[in-house]
Amino acid sequence: MxxxxxxxxxxxxxxxxxxxxxxxxALFQVSNSTFDDEMGRTSVREGWLKTRFWLKGNRENVRINRASVSWDNECFNCMCVVKRVNFRAKRLRWVSLKTSSIAIFDSIEDTIARKAFLFDSKFNIERGLATTGSSTTLLVSNATYVLQMEAKSKQALLKWANDIRRVAEASNWSQAHRDGSFAIPRNPVHMTSFAQWYVDGSGAYEAIYHAIQSAKKEIFIAGWWVCPTIHLLRPAEQYPESRLDLALQKKAEEGVQVYVLMYKEVSVALTLNSMFSKQVLSKLHKNVHVLRDPDFLMKQLGLWSHHEKIVSVDQRVSFVGGLDLCFGRWDTHSHELFDEPGKPTDFVGKDFSNPRVKDFIEVDRPEEDMIDRNVVPRMPWHDCHCRLEGQPARDVARHFVQRWNYSVSTRKKSRKLHHLVPMKDYPVTIIDKHGPQKLTKRLQKAVHAVRAMRGLSRARANTDNRGFNSDRRMARMLSSQNESGNVPILQDDHADVMLDLPDGDEEGDEAFEKHKQEVAARGYRVNTQILRSLSLWSGGVATERSIQNAYIRLIGSAQHFVYIENQFFVSGLEGDHGCSNRIANALVERIRRASDNNEKFRVIVVMPLLPAFPGKPDDKDASSLRGVMHWQYRTICRGEHSIYQRLYQELEDDDPFKYIAFYGLRNHSNREGAQAQTEEVYIHSKVMIVDDRACIIGSANINERSMCGDRDSEIAVLVEDHEMEEEITIADGAYSVGKFGHSFRMKLFEEHFGIEPGTPLYHKYQDPVSKDAWFSMQEQAMNNHQIYDSVFGCLPSDSVTSFAQIDSHIQSAQGLDTSGRGADEAVAAALGSGITDATSNNDEHVRSSSVSERTLSPRGGSSRGRKSVFSGAMNVNMKESSHIAEKKHELSNVKGHIVYFPLKFLVDEDLEPKLFPATLFQ
The missing domain is CATH 1.20.5 (Single alpha-helices involved in coiled-coils or other helix-helix interfaces)
Known part of the structure; x- marks a missing residue:
C-alpha cells in the first residue's frame, strides 16, 4: 500500500x-508563500481553516462563551450560558504557521497575507467545547488580536493546536525580556549583529540612500515627518536622483514594495502637512503604500504622536535614531550658518531653516525659501543615528510590522491595505566562538583545502575554488587586520557578505577592496537589544517603557561616567508627583553612591541652549518656550525636586559640580564683508553613552512624552560592545573601553571640542573621568561662552535673571542705544534671529504649539522653585563689549562648539505658564 x-x-x-x-x-501543505530565496522554508504547517480575526482591545477575556469582544453588551442569554453574537462570518482561508507568527492568506496562490498574528508575551491558546464552544474550534490571542480557527475534525484541530503551542513556546517573542522589552538581547556570537553610528545627517542620509538602492523586496519607512522632496545626497543639484521620492519610485518600478507609515498631525498645532506627503508618495507607483496614523478624534484626542524614525530595507538593514527624513535635518560636522560662497547650496528651499526665527509653512512648496538666506543664519542641526544589520535590523522591522498592522486594523480608510508578516529570525549559529586567532587558523586551513582542490581539478577551478586563486591574496586577506587584531569574518549564509574573488589579480584586488568597504559599512560586531515606548493607543499592546527602564538600569550600573545628549531634559526625583520618569533620580542616586564611596564619577549632559520655539522668552505668545524652559530648569537646578538642589542637600560638604555638568553648543559665522553672526547648534540627539561600553541611540527624548510608554511611540537600540579597545583606558587606566562606544563618543568630542586625533587634547579627552580632562572641558566651554557673550551678548546668559534685563544686557554688550531699530536688531541677533525684517511676515503665520517636534498635550503640573544652586566656580562675571565689529576678532579664539549652559538665566522669573496644563511642556 x-x-x-x-x-x-x-x-x-x-x-x-x-x-x-x-x-x-494543499496536499503537500505548501503554497506560493512557503519558500523564500533567502530564508528557505518559512512555515511550519499550512492548510485550509475557517478563520475569524478581530481586535482584542483592552479586554483580557476572549473566551467564546463569556462576553463580547468586538462590541460591548452584544450577547444574549441562552438557558444558562451567555454567548457572544459576532457578526463577522468565519471564512475559509489558507493559514500558514510560521516560526514567530501566523499568516492568513485569501488563497493558496497568494504571496501577500491578508492578516498576520504575531506571537508575543501575551500569547494564549484555548481549545475545546468548554472554552471555545466547539470541539473543532481553536482560539488564539495575543496582546492585540484574537484569532479563531475552525478545522474539519477534532483530530485536525488537535494537530494544529499542538503545533501552534510548540512553536509559540519555542519562540523568543513569547517570552519576557530584559527591561520589559518586546525584543531579546542579541549576541553577535550566536547570530549576525552589526551596528554603525552616525553623527549628523550627512553620513546617515548617505547610508540610507545606499541602503534604499540595495533593496530587493521591501522598504519600510516610519517617521514623525517625512518630506518626499528632500535630497539624501548633497549638493542636491549634483545628485538629483537622490531625492527621496525619486529613489523610492525607482525601486517601486523594479518591483520593490514600499511601505510608509507617517504620523498624522493635528493640523491646528503643527504645519507638517502629512497629507501632501501622502499624496506625493501614493502617486509614485502602485507598489508604494502610504498610511497616516492616528485619527486624533479616535485616539487620545491627538494628544500624543508617533515619534519613531525608522528605515528598514528587506528586513536586513535598519536605521533608527533622531533623524527624520524631512526639512532642516541634514547637516555636516561643521554646522555652517550660511551657504559657502561660490558653491552649490546644500540647503535647497525650505531645507535652509531656523525654527527659532520662523516655523515651517507651505511645505508643499519645498523649493521656496522661508527666510532670507543671505541675512538670517540657519539653525545648525546636530543629531545622531544608527545603522543595524542582521537580527537587530529584523527586530526593528518587526516593530514596524506590528505598528503597520495595528494601524491597518484600526483605520477604516485602510481596508484596502494588507497586513505585513515579519521574516523569521536568523538561525542561531556560533560565529567566531574562539576569537580572531582561532578564526585565522581556520581560514588558513581553508587555504590549504583550496590548494588541494586545485591540485585535484584544475579544469574546474573557476567554480570549485570559490575565487581563491591566489595564496598571496588569501594571505593578504588574513593579514588585513585592524588595530585590534580583527579579521574579516566568514559569516553564515545570511550574513550577506561573500568572499568570492575573481581569478584575475587586478579584478580580485578590486573585489577584495569592495568587500572591505562593505565590511566597514557594517560597523562593529556588538550586542544589541531593541527598546521602545508603546501602548494600547499606539500599538495595541500593554504599555511598554523599556527605553526608560534601560536608561535607569545603565545609569545605576555605570562604573565611571555617563554621557547624555538629548533634545530635552525633563525628569523627576523620588517623591516628585509632577514628573513620573525617574532618569534624573537614577543620576542622583548614582552620584550619591559615588560620593559615599569616594569614587570618581562624571555625568556630562549636552542639550539645547534654548528650545526651538520662535520669539523671546518674555513674548506674550512664547508660552511654549517658557513652559519647556520651566520644566528643564526645574529638573536641573531650581526647586526641591531639582538635581543640584537634591545633591547639595545630600552630599554634605561635597560639590555636585565635581560629578555633573551641563553644556550647550553654539557656532558663529565671520563672512568676508558681512557682520558676524551666531546661532545655537540645536541638539536633537537622543543618545546616552555609559563607560564607553554601552550606548542607547533612538528617537526618545528625556521627558514624559517619550519615556512613559503610554504617550508618544518611540524606538531605540541598546548597543553593548562585544570587542574592546585594549590599548585605550579610562579612569586613570583602570577600565578598558569598547570599540563602538569609545569611537562614537570621541567622534562627538571631535566636533564639540574641536579636537583632532593625535593631538594632546584629544588624548586627554579620551578619559573624561580624569580630573584634568573634567576641568579642562569646563574651562573650554566657559571660555567659548564668554567670548560669544562678549561679542554678541548671547542669550541665554547668567547675567540675565529677569525679563527686564534681556534688552539691556544685549544692548550694553553690543554698544547700542536702549531704543530704536538698532536695539531691536541686537535683541534679534542675540536670540539667533538675524535681522528683524526677515521675520516680519511671521506675524500672519499660525505658529505651531510645538515647533521642535511635538504635538502639545495636557496633563498635570507642579509648583516652581525660585532658588538656583551653584558653586563658586560657576559664578563667573560675563564680559561686555561695545560693538560686534570691534570684538569679532575674539571669535578666532573659540574652539569647537561647546559652551557653558547658563543655569541662572531668568532665575527670578516664574516661567511656568499658568493657563496651560503642565503636560503640554513635559
Missing amino acids: IALVQQLLDTVVKIPRLLRSPFVA
Whole structure:
C-alpha cells in the first residue's frame, strides 16, 4: 500500500501541470508563500481553516462563551450560558504557521497575507467545547488580536493546536525580556549583529540612500515627518536622483514594495502637512503604500504622536535614531550658518531653516525659501543615528510590522491595505566562538583545502575554488587586520557578505577592496537589544517603557561616567508627583553612591541652549518656550525636586559640580564683508553613552512624552560592545573601553571640542573621568561662552535673571542705544534671529504649539522653585563689549562648539505658564 502511494506521488510530481495544481499544493501543505530565496522554508504547517480575526482591545477575556469582544453588551442569554453574537462570518482561508507568527492568506496562490498574528508575551491558546464552544474550534490571542480557527475534525484541530503551542513556546517573542522589552538581547556570537553610528545627517542620509538602492523586496519607512522632496545626497543639484521620492519610485518600478507609515498631525498645532506627503508618495507607483496614523478624534484626542524614525530595507538593514527624513535635518560636522560662497547650496528651499526665527509653512512648496538666506543664519542641526544589520535590523522591522498592522486594523480608510508578516529570525549559529586567532587558523586551513582542490581539478577551478586563486591574496586577506587584531569574518549564509574573488589579480584586488568597504559599512560586531515606548493607543499592546527602564538600569550600573545628549531634559526625583520618569533620580542616586564611596564619577549632559520655539522668552505668545524652559530648569537646578538642589542637600560638604555638568553648543559665522553672526547648534540627539561600553541611540527624548510608554511611540537600540579597545583606558587606566562606544563618543568630542586625533587634547579627552580632562572641558566651554557673550551678548546668559534685563544686557554688550531699530536688531541677533525684517511676515503665520517636534498635550503640573544652586566656580562675571565689529576678532579664539549652559538665566522669573496644563511642556 505504501509503495503504491509512493508511486502515485512520484507520478504527480513529474507532471508539471499537476504539480502546479492548488489541490496538489494543499496536499503537500505548501503554497506560493512557503519558500523564500533567502530564508528557505518559512512555515511550519499550512492548510485550509475557517478563520475569524478581530481586535482584542483592552479586554483580557476572549473566551467564546463569556462576553463580547468586538462590541460591548452584544450577547444574549441562552438557558444558562451567555454567548457572544459576532457578526463577522468565519471564512475559509489558507493559514500558514510560521516560526514567530501566523499568516492568513485569501488563497493558496497568494504571496501577500491578508492578516498576520504575531506571537508575543501575551500569547494564549484555548481549545475545546468548554472554552471555545466547539470541539473543532481553536482560539488564539495575543496582546492585540484574537484569532479563531475552525478545522474539519477534532483530530485536525488537535494537530494544529499542538503545533501552534510548540512553536509559540519555542519562540523568543513569547517570552519576557530584559527591561520589559518586546525584543531579546542579541549576541553577535550566536547570530549576525552589526551596528554603525552616525553623527549628523550627512553620513546617515548617505547610508540610507545606499541602503534604499540595495533593496530587493521591501522598504519600510516610519517617521514623525517625512518630506518626499528632500535630497539624501548633497549638493542636491549634483545628485538629483537622490531625492527621496525619486529613489523610492525607482525601486517601486523594479518591483520593490514600499511601505510608509507617517504620523498624522493635528493640523491646528503643527504645519507638517502629512497629507501632501501622502499624496506625493501614493502617486509614485502602485507598489508604494502610504498610511497616516492616528485619527486624533479616535485616539487620545491627538494628544500624543508617533515619534519613531525608522528605515528598514528587506528586513536586513535598519536605521533608527533622531533623524527624520524631512526639512532642516541634514547637516555636516561643521554646522555652517550660511551657504559657502561660490558653491552649490546644500540647503535647497525650505531645507535652509531656523525654527527659532520662523516655523515651517507651505511645505508643499519645498523649493521656496522661508527666510532670507543671505541675512538670517540657519539653525545648525546636530543629531545622531544608527545603522543595524542582521537580527537587530529584523527586530526593528518587526516593530514596524506590528505598528503597520495595528494601524491597518484600526483605520477604516485602510481596508484596502494588507497586513505585513515579519521574516523569521536568523538561525542561531556560533560565529567566531574562539576569537580572531582561532578564526585565522581556520581560514588558513581553508587555504590549504583550496590548494588541494586545485591540485585535484584544475579544469574546474573557476567554480570549485570559490575565487581563491591566489595564496598571496588569501594571505593578504588574513593579514588585513585592524588595530585590534580583527579579521574579516566568514559569516553564515545570511550574513550577506561573500568572499568570492575573481581569478584575475587586478579584478580580485578590486573585489577584495569592495568587500572591505562593505565590511566597514557594517560597523562593529556588538550586542544589541531593541527598546521602545508603546501602548494600547499606539500599538495595541500593554504599555511598554523599556527605553526608560534601560536608561535607569545603565545609569545605576555605570562604573565611571555617563554621557547624555538629548533634545530635552525633563525628569523627576523620588517623591516628585509632577514628573513620573525617574532618569534624573537614577543620576542622583548614582552620584550619591559615588560620593559615599569616594569614587570618581562624571555625568556630562549636552542639550539645547534654548528650545526651538520662535520669539523671546518674555513674548506674550512664547508660552511654549517658557513652559519647556520651566520644566528643564526645574529638573536641573531650581526647586526641591531639582538635581543640584537634591545633591547639595545630600552630599554634605561635597560639590555636585565635581560629578555633573551641563553644556550647550553654539557656532558663529565671520563672512568676508558681512557682520558676524551666531546661532545655537540645536541638539536633537537622543543618545546616552555609559563607560564607553554601552550606548542607547533612538528617537526618545528625556521627558514624559517619550519615556512613559503610554504617550508618544518611540524606538531605540541598546548597543553593548562585544570587542574592546585594549590599548585605550579610562579612569586613570583602570577600565578598558569598547570599540563602538569609545569611537562614537570621541567622534562627538571631535566636533564639540574641536579636537583632532593625535593631538594632546584629544588624548586627554579620551578619559573624561580624569580630573584634568573634567576641568579642562569646563574651562573650554566657559571660555567659548564668554567670548560669544562678549561679542554678541548671547542669550541665554547668567547675567540675565529677569525679563527686564534681556534688552539691556544685549544692548550694553553690543554698544547700542536702549531704543530704536538698532536695539531691536541686537535683541534679534542675540536670540539667533538675524535681522528683524526677515521675520516680519511671521506675524500672519499660525505658529505651531510645538515647533521642535511635538504635538502639545495636557496633563498635570507642579509648583516652581525660585532658588538656583551653584558653586563658586560657576559664578563667573560675563564680559561686555561695545560693538560686534570691534570684538569679532575674539571669535578666532573659540574652539569647537561647546559652551557653558547658563543655569541662572531668568532665575527670578516664574516661567511656568499658568493657563496651560503642565503636560503640554513635559
